[in-house]
Amino acid sequence: MSETRMTERAAELDAADGLAKRRELFALDDGTVYLDGNSLGALPRHVRDRMADVIGRQWGELRIRSWDESGWWTAPERIGERIAPLVGAAPGQVVVGDSTSVNVFKAVVAAVRMAPEGRDEILVDATTFPTDGYIAESAARLTGHRTVVVDPADVPDAVGPRTAAALVNHVDYRTGRLHDLPGITAALHERGALAVWDLCHSAGALPVGLDEHGVDLAVGCTYKYLNGGPGSPAYLYVAERHQDRFDSPLPGWNSHADPFGMTRGYTPAEGAVRGRVGTPDILSMLALEAALDVWDGVTVEAVRAKSLALTDFFLECVEAYVPRGRVTSLTPAAHAERGSQVALACPDAPAVMESLIARGVVGDLRRPDVLRFGFTPLYVGFVDTERAARVLAEVLAAADSPAGG
């Protein structure tokens, strides 16, 4: 199909897009096509003023009183409630704080402590973002378990009487493959093991359905599709039915039933609060809270529909513009297996991504040879998408021309 036809279609798709106006909420005025929201979400404009108030008034004027009066102390669970509907969790099960890595540690240790007696194996996603694997290994070492590395698709076959729990990424950070959360969770449960899911690359991009699918524990970051800001705090989901048995390896004073009693003995709080550890990093946390306002009035189902339309359209444009075989999509064509990014293998990926960024199309690189393009439906449109594919084709053509690229 011709470039002109694609451009026209892109404009039509944007015109028909019910989410198109959301883009105005974000600081994206520089003409960049920002396809790296799966690494760092763009800035919701109002966060800057909100933080000026948090810093200037809440910290600067109210000072210590803000722990009560500005709701600082309860921020971890309050913001957890804002995230809960985005991951399909009823209230009281999500708490915000610490990094994803730290939450993976809490979740994996807690999971193996809840598992039936005598089970000594933790299944770990072979394609996981690396930190999960490193942390699971540490959790295993500290709790007398061993890790078994398996592809997510093979978890149902690998789970056995020795399996305590499995730690799986919902969407593969590299390829954008969406794994079968309901099926894998059910297979684990059938054999008495627990399911711990990492939602970093799915939350905010597609429906997760934690409660619906009976997930036991989950973690995720908030700086990708949730736009919480660089290194904004992660979250932990503990299914209500497990909360009484949630036995944290990081029982900091914020998770105590009476934190200001300051007693020598540890008595865990009830509910999701039990997943807290130390004093929450309020500035990062309240920036996240403000950022979540962009979700008001938006359903994750609408976001998912647009996400699939964007990635479909991008793949279509790439096919139309780029010579066959020059790049290879690592992202599944089937919707049921696709997250919200497109990963293209490309032998000269480092140089190509550098040129793309220089031309205002910002994706990122996963070494050695993967071009990653993340599609955040709240601020990426179809015209952006067509432009990204067109610029990619130009960059590849330049690289392949006799003059070199």
Add this chain to the structure above:
Amino acid sequence: MSETRMTERAAELDAADGLAKRRELFALDDGTVYLDGNSLGALPRHVRDRMADVIGRQWGELRIRSWDESGWWTAPERIGERIAPLVGAAPGQVVVGDSTSVNVFKAVVAAVRMAPEGRDEILVDATTFPTDGYIAESAARLTGHRTVVVDPADVPDAVGPRTAAALVNHVDYRTGRLHDLPGITAALHERGALAVWDLCHSAGALPVGLDEHGVDLAVGCTYKYLNGGPGSPAYLYVAERHQDRFDSPLPGWNSHADPFGMTRGYTPAEGAVRGRVGTPDILSMLALEAALDVWDGVTVEAVRAKSLALTDFFLECVEAYVPRGRVTSLTPAAHAERGSQVALACPDAPAVMESLIARGVVGDLRRPDVLRFGFTPLYVGFVDTERAARVLAEVLAAADSPAGG
């Protein structure tokens, strides 16, 4: 001594105070006497503008590029280098990130892993801020150790052939007592055990001398005397001689030798970076970095001298104004045993602190009966100090009057 004489002396002391002008760097324009900097440091004024730039330009405009171009990725170790001189550490040994509780966990697990074989006990400060005790207990449980609770002064007698490490608070959060870091550290080393110090209530208020006294590991928060903001990230010190053997229980991808290699196997980075875990919370971290500017040109020795003068003067004013026996100082009179706060036991402490705060003297309460007054030499003056004691006396007199208080 008369009130008039005390007021005059206070003004003289302020006039002679070389640090007095530092107060202008802080947002303290509301007439409050802020004696709660040992809980939440006051706002350094310039942090607000700095954060507007971090949010608006670094995140909003540069977006993902800021991980390199704005120095986000290296913030944990860069800010560690700013804190290092304040705690007496040569470069390369301090890294910032995570909460104090999480850093206590790293430090205690790493310490027992470094300790000589066959040692199964961790000595824990009986007067510790509670989170350290809870976390040490968790670390002990996960590593096959047991905790032994001892008063800091008794550590030298309690350390024995079974002691792997001791975790001690440098300054008692409740009483303000300063413990003998050099002596306790030496006693531990003499019997082959490691010293882990919690500096939350000492760093930024007095010289710590980590290198000088051969401390093995240390942690501390940055939101008290370092004014980093609510819940700003904590730090971890690992003495250079131990860094090769620092075996983190939280080996997140940020501590990997090649984090962007994203390899399945974990290879720890060299140096203090090994203490990192997940993606750093950049907003909180860069607010802390900005806040540390108030230390430019100030020595911790000068701060210590003023701190002792302030707490001496406060105790003197309290003695002059408050009827004998109405309150009892829990803070040692000896300089060598005093941190930077004064704790007064008072039977009706909750009501008294409420009245103090209503009259613009902000300290805090430690249940059931302790009034805490923290003295931050960078922004508390002698006139403030006299006023605090005077208002305290008024509040107590009102409470004791026939009309009740």
